[in-house]
Amino acid sequence: MTALSGGPRANIRQVAAVAGVSHMTVSRVLNEHPSIAPATRERVLEVMRELNYRPNSAARALASRKSNRIGVVVDSVIEFGPASTLRAIEDAAHDRGYTVSTVALSADRSVTAHDALVNLMSIGIDALCLITPRTSSIDLLREVSSGIPTLVVKAEPEEDFFTVSVDQRMGAALATQHLIDLGHREILHLAGPLDWLDARGRERAWRECLERAGLRAREPVVGDWTSDSGYAFGGSMDPTVTAVFAANDRMALGLMHALHERGIRVPQDVSVIGFDDVTDARHFLPPLTTVRQDFRALGTLSVATLLAELEGGDVPHRTLIEPELVLRASAAPPHTAAPQAARGLPRGDVNGNIDAHDEL
Structure with missing residues (x-):
């Protein structure tokens, strides 16, 4: 092994790679952590000497x-x-x-x-x-x-x-499986931005849950966590979808708002489940079934x-x-009757305000 003399100083990651241990193990050796096995400690120290590694003294x-x-x-x-x-x-x-x-x-x-x-x-x-x-x-x-x-x-x-x-995957699986158990077969996912680790985990679990049940996984619709993105999706959602698992409660709220304006009832025509259990989720109309994170x-x-x-x-x-699946009123077995919009029932006012006396 050749020491890195005359070039860039060896760093902790290089020490870890040569010693065949993790970066965390090298840090523990440096900080004299008692959990490190003597043989591992000696191997790391030997690599430090061979690479002429010098810890940052100020840090x-x-x-x-x-x-x-x-x-x-x-x-x-x-x-x-x-x-x-x-x-x-x-x-x-x-x-x-x-x-x-x-x-x-x-x-x-x-x-x-x-x-x-x-x-x-x-x-x-x-x-x-x-x-x-x-x-x-x-x-x-x-x-x-x-x-x-x-x-x-x-x-x-x-x-x-x-x-x-x-456990993000477990939470998404709980939501998706609940919709499957209710009898839904066309379950769409309104995903968060897929460069987010949690959004990616929720999307994968939704897809895997559908595949295990032998159901089609449509391409998810990707939102940006805001209620506006849920509202935009809801304005043109495919009418053959009977249930939506939204990756957070805010997008679920926007989705339900748009569906109400179209005369599509939740949960009679479309079931909706969110994720997070925000403080106001129990006051949505209808109250939102969602995944609670502790x-x-x-x-x-x-x-x-x-x-x-x-x-x-x-x-x-x-x-x-x-996580915990919190059951409220926004998810129910699929309904075979024509959606509310086809029957010309009330849709809410031009500002999207929902009358609490209207049937959602």
Whole structure:
């Protein structure tokens, strides 16, 4: 093995690759974590010597100075999922005597994951959490060596980081299977942006659930999480569809609004299921059947994982939290009668306002 002398300094990822271990294992060796087997520790140290690897002394000094602070990098903080996760982590950290410092990634990517990490390390943090819906942000984080416990809130496993998440695939499967059990055979998916990890997981689970039941999976319609995108889709939705699984509650709301304007009743003509169980979902007309994510449990488990790693405990690499299907009035067995629009029944006013006395 040849040391990288005279060229770019070896980094932690190169050490991990040569030693045949994960980036997380190298970080644990650097921080003298007790869970590392002696043989693994010696192999990593030997590779460090052979590659002439020198840890960033400034970063290690900051990391070793206990601050009782968790750094959080959050992407798309205005969206319901990331915002709810951040609040839950802040509450859980406070309960454990920690503060949270947050850096939000900008929509135009002028503030990257690298910038966020540099900012947080400069003020001193004990652990790092990344709340990101996109693969691109995780890829950027992989390029940076923080040397401290790092957790990513995502459902799919990561070799280099701890992961904690609500089980997105399970939630989508619960919603889709419920529609199948009700007797629906034409079930469309109104997906979120497919560069979002959660949206991709929900879409895959919907498709797999239909395939297992021997049903056709139509091409999903891709929205942007907003009620406006659900409304736009609902204005021209194929009338042969009897049920829609929407990837979030806001798109489900817009969809139901558009269907009402067309005289198509929910759930008599079309069943609708959402995802998230936003605070107002039970007040939709009709109240929305949806998948509830336990964000409080997500925040508690994320903080507990990071602190257990700091204290040298036995920490699971990946943890999934089960979601819950909340049954309300927006989903029912398919109805064979002609939809309301064909019978010329009331549709709501020109502004889309729904009369609570109208039959939906």
